[in-house]
Amino acid sequence: MMLQTRERFDVDSPFKRPSRPRGRRHRVAVIGAGLSGLICARTLADLDCEVTVFEKSRGVGGRMSTRRSESDLQFDHGAQYFTVRDERFRRHVDTWIEEGLVAPWEGRFVKLNRGYLEESNGETTRFVGVPGMTAVCRHLATDLDVRFGTTMAPPRHDGTAWIVEDAAGTSQGRYDWFVTSAPAPQSAYLLASVPHLEVKARRVSMSGCWSVMVAFKSPLDAGFDGAFVGVSPLSWIARNSSKPGRGEDFETWVLHASPEWSESAIEADHEEVVKELLDALWQVTGLQPVEPKHAAAHRWRHALPAEPLGDRFLFDPGLRVGACGDWCNGPRVEGAFLSGLALAGRLVCTMAAETPHARNCSTFASPGP
Ligand SMILES: Cc1cc2nc3c(=O)[nH]c(=O)nc-3n(C[C@H](O)[C@H](O)[C@H](O)COP(=O)(O)OP(=O)(O)OC[C@H]3O[C@@H](n4cnc5c(N)ncnc54)[C@H](O)[C@@H]3O)c2cc1C
Incomplete structure (x- = not known):
């Protein structure tokens, strides 16, 4: 042997x-x-x-990390939530839930497409780290x-x-x-x-993703906590502060650009990206534009594997x-x-x-x- x-x-x-x-x-x-x-x-x-x-x-945490701003606001600027399909993963998630590191995000999830809103909650349980996505990695x-x-x-x-x-x-x-x-x-x-x-x-090629983190003094009347967006520079919008255990004074949001938009703007200036994705937010939600108290962009150069x-x-x-x-x-x-x-x-x-x-x-x- x-x-x-x-x-x-x-x-x-x-x-x-x-x-x-x-x-x-x-x-x-x-x-x-x-x-x-x-x-x-x-x-x-x-x-x-x-x-x-x-x-x-x-x-x-890598792409599952939580970003803290200078004014102590926190944003899950990479992974938004996770789902569980595999039993081996489930066993670990169960212990993380018991230890208070993870909790279900019981928000309202929708699809926004060309001005139409469609419910998207389904049967899926979406889990998040508490008080931020980094919690699991910090524990490990x-x-x-x-x-x-x-x-x-x-x-x-x-x-x-x-x-x-x-x-x-x-x-x-x-x-x-x-x-x-x-x-x-x-x-x-x-x-x-x-x-x-x-x-x-x-x-394995990996596509980029621009993530914009914004905070508003007053809540936006969006009517959802997470939205999958079609036909827009945006692909995802989340009310970050609606996740369990966040406890922010401000309402925080995370906007993700689509892989196509992100790739086409991968070398763009951060301020320009903030402006364009905020414009897209007002456009897809139909909300009146509001000046954020905080706005920043983060570029994930290698966000998701194509295949x-x-x-x-x-x-x-x-x-x-x-x-x-x-x-x-x-x-x-x-x-x-x-x-x-x-x-x-x-x-x-x-x-x-x-x-x-x-x-x-x-x-x-x-x-x-
Ligand atoms: C914008 C975005 C949204 C996402 N949304 C979701 C979601 O909602 N649900 C979901 O399940 N998944 C989501 N994902 C995917 C999920 O985040 C990843 O699948 C997962 O976090 C990848 O973990 P990893 O350990 O493979 O890689 P990573 O988290 O990328 O870890 C790799 C680490 O290696 C480090 N590193 C790289 N090169 C070096 C070097 N030379 N020296 C030292 N360190 C190095 C990096 O800094 C990083 O910390 C999202 C990802 C992104 C970017």
Whole structure:
């Protein structure tokens, strides 16, 4: 058994079998502190791996984060809510509900199209983080070693370990395993020394999304809390302050531009985007324009994958490298979660096959890619 594993490493990999001393914990570098990276890191850390997470921004959450303004207003400027289809995800969501991290958003949801309004509540339960979308990621990151403000360069292997450096060339250590959870184009870049995985990540294109965050002193008489918008620069409008646990003094709204509009204006000036999307808001709702107390725009350059890979994650056991994220098998919060969880399962199974260190392989009945 041992011999077979050794042979596989030598055949599949240009690298020699890594020489991790017996008994030492597996060291894993995870790039990205969004949901997929954090559930992967959390799972590995709970199974006694030594995990370090590198995140280029100043906080956790990635596209599921909450933005706080200088005047202390908060906006879910990326993911708006999430739904639950998969039983494995449901089990986690149930515990988050019990812990008060997540609650259903019981608003009125509609479709707005060419001046027509159609109800869109249906049977779907829409969950949100409380008091902001970041709550779940913040919870998962508890006690993890997360290095914020650290933009990573592509790791390289020296034959025994992954050499991990940030974009400034500062060493961030040596690791047995390397995982990227960045959006597909950024993961492709980070996988530069693993060409067969890089090429797969590069195949997934991701569209941009402009998000505008506005606050009004008096409530707008819109008559809904969330609206899917057609035939407009906008694709989504949400009364952010109608989500549970927000408790704002002002009424806050988040406006998302459609992928087409966002792509055509991807290099536009932030102020110009605010103006155009506010104009679109008044136009699609028929409301009288009101001057907001606060308005800001955020550009998501890699918001949503056009067509995910169709694999739950990418993995090379020989090179000890993996990639996860919503771009692998599902362009949503749930897809990101399941991707990171499944990759952690596969890593642990591979570690277990190598050493008796991690024995919980059967916990993760992951279908894998
Ligand atoms: C505008 C918008 C609206 C959305 N609405 C919904 C919705 O309503 N419902 C839903 O289910 N989903 C929605 N989504 C999708 C959802 O947000 C994502 O599917 C999910 O959050 C992706 O998680 P992830 O971990 O795969 O990636 P991310 O959250 O993107 O995490 C990747 C992390 O990697 C970091 N990173 C990248 N490169 C580097 C580097 N070189 N070094 C260090 N760190 C790096 C990034 O900063 C980021 O924090 C929306 C997304 C957007 C953008």
